[in-house]
Amino acid sequence: MKGESGHGIGVSGSRFPVPGSRIFKGLSGSRIPSPESRIASRIPSPGLHSESRKKKVILGASSGYLSTLATNLISFVTVPISLGYFGTDRYGALALVMTLAGYLACAGLGVPSACLMLASRMTDRFMQLRVIARGTLVVCGSSMALMALIFLFRDSAAWGWALGRVPAEIAAEVRRAAFYAVILFLANLPLTPFLIGFVAIRKAHLERLYTTLSVNAYVVALLATVHYHGNLADLALIRGGLGMLVSAAGAIHFLLSCKGEGRSVREALSALREPIAGTEFSFGSLLADGRRFLATGIAVMIIWQTDNLVISHFAGVGAVTPYQITFRLATLAFVLFTALSPSLLPMYGTAWVERDYRWIETTGNKARRLSAFFGGLIWIGTMAFAEPVINAWAGPAAFGGMLAVFALGGYGCSLSLTTPLYPLLTSQNRIRNIPVIMWLEAGINLLLSLFLVQSLGGGGVALGTFLASILTALWLLPREIGKQMEGRVTVHHRPVALHFCRAVVPAILAVLLVNALVHGLFYRLALNLAIICTYGLVSLRGREALKAGKRETEKAGKREAGTAGNGEQ
Template identity: 25%
Template sequence: MLQILKRWLKLALGSAHADDHAARRSKGVLRGTVTAIAGRGVGAIVGLATVPLTIGYLGGERYGIWITISTFLAFLSFTDFGIANSLSNALGKAYGEGEHGLAARYVSSAFFIFCVICGGILCAAYAVAPHLAPIFFPNLQSPLARAEVTPALLLALLLFALNIPLLVTNKVLAVHHEIAIANLWGIAGTIANLFAILTVIACQGGLPWLVIGSSGLGLLTNVACAAWVFGWRWPHLRPRLAGFDFAVAQDLLAVGWKFLVIGAVWMVNSETDNLVIARYLGAAQVTPYAVTFAVFANATLLQTLAYPSLWPAYTEAFAQKDFGWMRRTFRSHMKLSFISAFVVVSFLIIFGQPIIRFWAGESAVPPFATIVWMGIWNLMLATLYVASCLLNATGHLKGMTISGTITAVLNIALSIPLAKIYGISGVIAGTVIAFALAHYIPTFWEVRSVMRSSRQIPGGVVASGAEPGC
C-alpha cells in the first residue's frame, strides 16, 4: 500500500517525457484527482457561505424555487444523449492510434451536434417555460415569487443550454491527460460565481439576477477555457463546419445511446429509494434515509473524483494495447478504493448515529440496521466504480445496459415488500441485494473477461520509466 502511494507521489512531482505514455497517463490521473478534491473543497466552502446568505436573502419560498430549478436541470443532464461520454472514447481511441485528423473530425462533429441540442433546448425553453412554472410551483404565496419564477426558469434553461456545446472542451483536455487544467478552470468559475452572488445580494437583485449570478460567470469561465484550448493550446482541434462528418456523427450517436441508457438506469436506481419510502412509509421517513445516504456518500468521494481522469487514460491504454499498464492501474485503483472506503465506512458504522444526531437532529437518526446496510452499499459502490470506469472507457457497454435495466426492475420489486416489513432498512437492503445479484456479479465477470482477453493479445506499448504498480 505504501509502495503504491510512493510511486504515485514520484509521478506527481516528477516529469514525464512526451513519448512515455504510461507515465503521462499516471501523472494525469493523479493530478486530475488532486485538483478534483481541491475543487470539491472549494465548492463545499462556497456552499457553506452562500446557502445561509441566499436563504436569508430570498426567504424560504423563493429559495425553494431556486433549489427546485437546480434539481430540474440535473435531470436534463441526459439531453446530451450520451454523446459527451461517446466523444471521450472516440477521442481516446483516435489519439491512441495516432489518428489526429480523425480526432479533429470527432470534435467538430460533436460540437455541432451539441449546438443543435442547444438550439432545441432554447426553443423549447422559450415555448414551455411559462407553462412549466405553474406546474412546478402551483401554490406560490408571494406575488414577488410568482412574478420572478418564469424569468428565473427561462434564464436557468438558457445558461444550461449555452454550456452544452462547451462540453467538448473538457473532453479535449481529458484526452491530453490535462483534467487538472479543467478542474482549475472550474474552481475559478466557482469562485467567480460566489462573488457574483454576493454582488447580487448587495445590490438587492431579484431571483432572476441570482440565477445569472450563480451560473453566468461559470459560463463565461467555460468560454474562456474553450478560447484558450482551441485558440492557443490545440488550435488544430478547433471546431470547424468543414470538419463535420456525418459518418463520425452517426458513430457518436450509435455509442451515445448506450451511455444514455446506462446513465438513465443509474439515476432510476439511485432515486427510486426515496420515492418508495415516501409512498409506503411516509414522507417523514425520507429524512433519515436521505441524510444517512448523504453522510455515507463521503466513503466513495475519492472514487467519483478520480473517475474523470482515469477514463481517458484507460481508453488510450486500451487503444495502444498497453494492457500491462491497465492491469497494474486497475489493481492499484481497486486496492486504494476498497481500503479508503472501508476506513470511512467502518468509522461511520461506529459513529454514524451520533454524527447524524449532532448534524441534523434526532428526527434524522436512522436505525442501526440502516447504517450497516448503507455501509455495505458504499463498499460495493467503491469497487463498482472502479470496474465500471474500466468497462466504460474500453467501450464494453452492452452488459451494463442489460444488467442495469434488470437491476432497476429488481430493485423496486425487492424494496417495496422489504420496506413494508423492515422499514427504511428494508429499502436499502433491497437495493444492495438487487445490485449484488443483477449488476455487481455480471460487471466483475465482464471485467475478468476483458482482463483475460487482454493477456491473449500480443504486442502493446513498451513505455519507459517507472509506473505505479501493485
C-alpha cells in the first residue's frame, strides 16, 4: 500500500572524511581503550576487496528481491480479502490512514538516515553503535513531543480535513483508526536507527528480514480482524502493535550483533557512555546532517504519498481504491532496481576511503545499465499485463485505467535511471543540491496532479508524477553527478540512452498497438509476451555490442600507446 512502509530516499550533508583522508581506527584487544586511543585515526588500508564487496552487494540485493517476492505473494491474497471484507470505501480509507501515518516519518528529523550515512563510513563497530544510540535518543525525543501534540488535538476537526471526503457513516471509525495508526507509528519510530544499523554494518539482508516481517504483520492483523469481526480501528491497533514487536526484536538482534570481538555486553554498554571526540559526531552535527535528510525525505513523501490525498479530496475516498490497487501492482517490480542501492551504499563508502575509484566506476555503470533494463521491462510489462491481472485479482472495478498504468510504468522507468545515481553521491557526501532537485520535482508533481486530477481523475495524478520526474530528476541528477565526481569516476550515459531508443521505445509502441488492435485476450497476451521476449533479446544484443565496442576501444588505445612509445624511441 502506498505510504505503507519503507525508509524512503535520504541524503545527508554530514562532514565525513573525504576519500583519502583520515578515518577512525577500529578497536583492538579485550580491554576497552580510552576514547582518545579508540578514535586514533590512520590512513586506511584496503579492507574490503572487490570480490568481498561483490558478495555483500549480491547478498543485500538478493535479500531485497526475496523480501519483496514474499510480500507481493502475500499481497495477492490480502488485497482481495481486504477489499471483500471492508468494501471499496473502507479500503480506500485504509489507504489514506496508512498514507497519513507515513507522513509522520518526518518526526525522525532525518536522523535515522544521517546515522546510516555516518556509520557506513566507520570501521569500528562500537563507534557505529554509539552514533546509532545518539540518533535513537534524538528520534525518541521528537517522537514523544509529536505524540503529546497529537493527544492534545485528538478531537480536532483537522483529522477530517486531512482525510478528505470520507462518508459520514464510517467517519468516526476512520478517525479512530488514523489515531491508533499514527500513535503506534510514532512509538515505533525510535527503533528505526537500530534496523538501519544493519545496513551500516553491511548486513542489509537482516534489515530486509525485519522490514519484511513488519510489513507482513498486516496479514496477521487482517486475519485476526476478519475472524473477530473487527473494524478499521482494530486492524490499525493490531498491526501497529505487531510492528512494534518485530522492530523491538530487530533492535535487540542488532545490539547483540555488536557484542562480538570477545567483548561482553557490559563492556559494550561502557563504550556507549564514553564521549565521542570530534564535532562531526555531536548531537548538534547529527541534527544538522539530519536536516538535509529531512528536507529530501519530505519531498519524497510529497512525490509518493500525496496521490491518495489528492484523489480523496477531489474525487472522494471511493476513487482511491482503484488507483491504489493499480499503483500497488504497477510498483511491485520496482524492487528490481531499488534493492541495489542499500547494498551499494556502504560498499561505495568503503571504496571511496580506499581510493578504489575503478571499482566504483565499474560497479556504478553496471548497476545503472542493469537498472535501466529492469525499468524498461517494468514499463512494458505493466502496459502488457496490468489490466488482465487486476481484473482476475481484484475485479474490473479495481482497475485504475490505462492512463494510470502508462504513467506509473513510465515513472518506474524514469526512476530506474536515477535511483542508481544516489548512492554515488551519498557515499561521499556530495549531496548539497539533492534536496533542491527533490523539492523541485515535488512541487511540479503536486501542481500537475492538482491540475490534471480534475479532468483525468486518478490517471491525471499518475501522469503528473511521471511528467514531474522527466522535467526534473531525470536530467538534473546526471548533471549533478557530472559536477560532483570531479573526474575520479565517470558515469556513462550513452549506453543507457541507446538502450532506451533501440529497445524500450519500440517495445512500448508495439504494446500500445497490440492493445488497441487485438481484442481477443489470449492473442493479446501471447503477442505482448512475444514483445517482452524480443525486448530481452534486443537488450542482450545491445549489451554484447557494447562489450565488443569497449574491447575495440581498449585495443585501439593500446596500439596508439605502443605507436607513441616507438616514436619516442
